[in-house]
Amino acid sequence: MTAPAALRLAGWGFRHATREAWAVRDVDLTVAPGERVLLTGASGSGKSTLLRALGGLLDPEAGDPIGELTVDGAVPDRRRQRVGMVFQDPDSQLVMTRAGDDVAFGLENTGTPPALIWPAVDAALDAVGFDLGRDRATGALSGGQKQRLVLAGALAARPGLLLLDEPTAQLDPDGAAQVRTAVLRAVDARDATLVVVDHDVESWLPLVDRVVELLPGGGTVEHGRDWRPAPPRLPARQQHPPGEQLLATEGAGYTHRGSDAPGLLPTDVVLRAGRTLAVTGPNGTGKSTLALLLAGLRAPTTGRVTAGPALTTGLRRPERPPHRWRAGELVQRIGTVFQQPEHQFLTGRVRDELSLGAGDTARAEELMERLGLAALAEANPFTLSGGQQRRLSVATALATDPRVLVLDEPTFGQDRETWAELVALLAEQQDGDRALCLVTHDAGVVTALADDVLALGAAVAA
Amino acid sequence: MSLPLALGPARPVPLSAVNPVAQLTAIVVVTVVLLVSGDLVTPAVLLAAELALLPAAGLTRPGDVLRRTWPLLLSAVGVAWVNVAFGSLSGADAWVSGATWGLRVVALSLPGILLVASTDPVRLADALTLHWRVPTRFAYGALAALRLVPLLAAEFETIRLARRARGVDAGASPVAHARLLASTSFALLVGAIRRGTRLATAMDARGFDSGTVRTNARGSQLRPQDTAFVVAVVLVCAAALTASVLTGHWDAALG
Numbered sequence: 001m002t003a004p005a006a007l008r009l010a011g012w013g014f015r016h017a018t019r020e021a022w023a024v025r026d027v028d029l030t031v032a033p034g035e036r037v038l039l040t041g042a043s044g045s046g047k048s049t050l051l052r053a054l055g056g057l058l059d060p061e062a063g064d065p066i067g068e069l070t071v072d073g074a075v076p077d078r079r080r081q082r083v084g085m086v087f088q089d090p091d092s093q094l095v096m097t098r099a100g101d102d103v104a105f106g107l108e109n110t111g112t113p114p115a116l117i118w119p120a121v122d123a124a125l126d127a128v129g130f131d132l133g134r135d136r137a138t139g140a141l142s143g144g145q146k147q148r149l150v151l152a153g154a155l156a157a158r159p160g161l162l163l164l165d166e167p168t169a170q171l172d173p174d175g176a177a178q179v180r181t182a183v184l185r186a187v188d189a190r191d192a193t194l195v196v197v198d199h200d201v202e203s204w205l206p207l208v209d210r211v212v213e214l215l216p217g218g219g220t221v222e223h224g225r226d227w228r229p230a231p232p233r234l235p236a237r238q239q240h241p242p243g244e245q246l247l248a249t250e251g252a253g254y255t256h257r258g259s260d261a262p263g264l265l266p267t268d269v270v271l272r273a274g275r276t277l278a279v280t281g282p283n284g285t286g287k288s289t290l291a292l293l294l295a296g297l298r299a300p301t302t303g304r305v306t307a308g309p310a311l312t313t314g315l316r317r318p319e320r321p322p323h324r325w326r327a328g329e330l331v332q333r334i335g336t337v338f339q340q341p342e343h344q345f346l347t348g349r350v351r352d353e354l355s356l357g358a359g360d361t362a363r364a365e366e367l368m369e370r371l372g373l374a375a376l377a378e379a380n381p382f383t384l385s386g387g388q389q390r391r392l393s394v395a396t397a398l399a400t401d402p403r404v405l406v407l408d409e410p411t412f413g414q415d416r417e418t419w420a421e422l423v424a425l426l427a428e429q430q431d432g433d434r435a436l437c438l439v440t441h442d443a444g445v446v447t448a449l450a451d452d453v454l455a456l457g458a459a460v461a462a
Numbered sequence: 463m464s465l466p467l468a469l470g471p472a473r474p475v476p477l478s479a480v481n482p483v484a485q486l487t488a489i490v491v492v493t494v495v496l497l498v499s500g501d502l503v504t505p506a507v508l509l510a511a512e513l514a515l516l517p518a519a520g521l522t523r524p525g526d527v528l529r530r531t532w533p534l535l536l537s538a539v540g541v542a543w544v545n546v547a548f549g550s551l552s553g554a555d556a557w558v559s560g561a562t563w564g565l566r567v568v569a570l571s572l573p574g575i576l577l578v579a580s581t582d583p584v585r586l587a588d589a590l591t592l593h594w595r596v597p598t599r600f601a602y603g604a605l606a607a608l609r610l611v612p613l614l615a616a617e618f619e620t621i622r623l624a625r626r627a628r629g630v631d632a633g634a635s636p637v638a639h640a641r642l643l644a645s646t647s648f649a650l651l652v653g654a655i656r657r658g659t660r661l662a663t664a665m666d667a668r669g670f671d672s673g674t675v676r677t678n679a680r681g682s683q684l685r686p687q688d689t690a691f692v693v694a695v696v697l698v699c700a701a702a703l704t705a706s707v708l709t710g711h712w713d714a715a716l717g
Contacts, residue, residue: 085664089657092661094609097609098584109670138609154668297623327631331628335627338620343624346630
């Protein structure tokens with residue numbers, strides 16, 4: 001049995017060994033036992049570093065700390081057993097093949113007698129509302145179910161301090177809501193102090209007592225429960241009348257090999273010049289698969305994808321469907337931006353990455369200038385921040401000036417600042433010649449950019 | 463065809479009742495017998511016994527068996543062919559030598575496939591750490607890494623598609639294919655290391671390898687049926703060797 005932990009930070013800061021700038025500094029913060037705090041701030045303000053420090057996970061050789069940071073009056077290293085942590089990606093937190101075994105993992109590590117483990121496992125599974133049973137295979141769970149299981153693993157040892165590092169950033173809205181409900185249930189009795197790091201302030205506000213914002217230059221600002229972040233500025237944009245048809249699917253569906261149920265039911269969509277189509281719907285309805293079909297990366301297993309004359313001009317074999325075009329032909333006509341930007345990087349320099357597609361360096365320079373990447377021209381794409389990587393991946397798709405742009409979850413995991421930048425960038429691409437297709441869970445993006453909306457799900461099945 | 467990457471049986475199969483360390487002991491016995499015998503009869507008898515065990519490992523449908531064994535069958539055919547085509551023997555002797563080598567490869571590998579098909583890797587790690595004193599850091603570390611393998615297969619496909627979207631494909635040139643495969647694999651490796659680092663941090667946060675002596679919630683029991691299984695395997699091996707000697711085929715491969 002445990003009591004909630006008390007936290008105290010005084011003039012605390014941390015500098016990574018390889019960097020000159022402080023990752024986080026001048027943090028003064030006191031958290032009373034049982035309090036629930038949301039820690040927010042822009043990308044790179046040091047939120048995650050601070051959370052790891054509280055969890056005792058910062059290797060002293062990884063950099064220099066300054067100031068004071070204590071959990072129940074002692075350095076976090078000595079309070080490791082009092083802390084439960086949950087990170088962003090559920091797949092890199094699960095260890096075991098079965099749900100119950102995974103929750104038991106942490107208890108085994110701390111040397112809990114086996115007789116006490118299973119009651120604690122059942123209590124933790126119950127606390128997060130996981131009712132699929134101990135024997136359920138972890139590999140077959142949805143993202144939200146996996147993350148609730150991870151939460152159960154963190155709760156099983158009855159921690160006095162629960163630390164959550166963007167626990168819903170990689171989940172769809174349903175999964176994210178499930179996890180927040182589970183967190184609320186778990187800390188309802190206030191027998192654990194809660195610190196959540198997230199930039200999705202609105203969703204967590206109902207669950208926390210106060211909000212602490214880390215400022216990029218150091219220091220913090222405190223906000224109460226009634227605080228609301230300023231709404232994002234939406235770009236001004238021009239409506240274009242529907243132009244010529246560039247790309248269409250006719251009853252195109254997709255069934256994964258070895259699977260009985262289709263991943264995407266037969267779907268009809270039309271992409272026209274000057275229009276932006278948003279594809280929405282819950283996970284498992286085949287949104288991303290539809291994007292791959294439109295992008296000419298996969299062949300539909302039923303129906304077909306056809307390109308209009310404006311797109312097929314200049315092709316060696318214009319009668320062929322997009323998935324049979326050669327890659328060099330495809331990239332001139334349809335640009336695709338994947339969910340994970342780093343999958344698409346091919347070179348070691350931002351400049352090379354753009355001139356590879358553009359062919360001439362002048363357009364690469366112009367793109368870098370316009371997208372605010374000029375100062376990073378010599379940087380390795382893999383070392384950029386999440387927001388910068390996202391801008392670069394959009395820039396690489398634009399480098400060949402394609403008529404169609406297909407984007408899969410372009411705003412996934414972005415903070416408010418980069419979200420606004422990205423939406424503005426995409427709005428600039430909505431000229432009369434180009435068609436955009438956005439696959440997204442993000443209602444804000446749909447409002448800001450979409451002319452037409454296709455909601456996949458039960459409606460398509462009917 | 464996809465690689466056989468499934469992690470243990472979805473539901474326990476009859477062979478799951480045999481403790482993994484008993485299965486490993488049996489595998490050692492079979493391996494030693496196959497390594498010392500160079501004739502056709504010994505691997506043929508052992509292979510027949512192994513095939514008889516397939517249903518006990520839940521492998522009843524030919525499709526399931528093929529999905530698990532195709533890389534193995536391919537290599538057995540390759541080994542047999544190399545022996546027929548490039549061996550020092552000619553005529554019928556060459557074919558016997560090829561068949562012997564092919565059968566040995568299959569008979570050597572099939573026990574491993576039976577183990578993987580019937581055993582939840584968690585039970586294997588439990589048995590290894592509790593009975594054979596394999597360090598928990600190694601056993602559960604390897605287990606965690608194993609979980610990432612199916613994810614890698616999915617990621618490889620995504621990277622391949624992402625490259626096509628950037629205008630990179632190999633066309634018809636085999637050299638370009640090899641280079642593309644190499645660069646895609648490198649990108650996959652970079653991703654795998656980053657994911658591995660995150661996994662290590664998460665395990666660290668859950669107190670893994672923190673110096674405390676680890677307990678085991680499931681335990682791993684050795685029961686009479688495990689001894690019986692090993693004894694039965696030893697008897698089958700003895701029968702195979704006896705049959706080989708009595709029929710006059712016995713031929714020591716080593717020593």
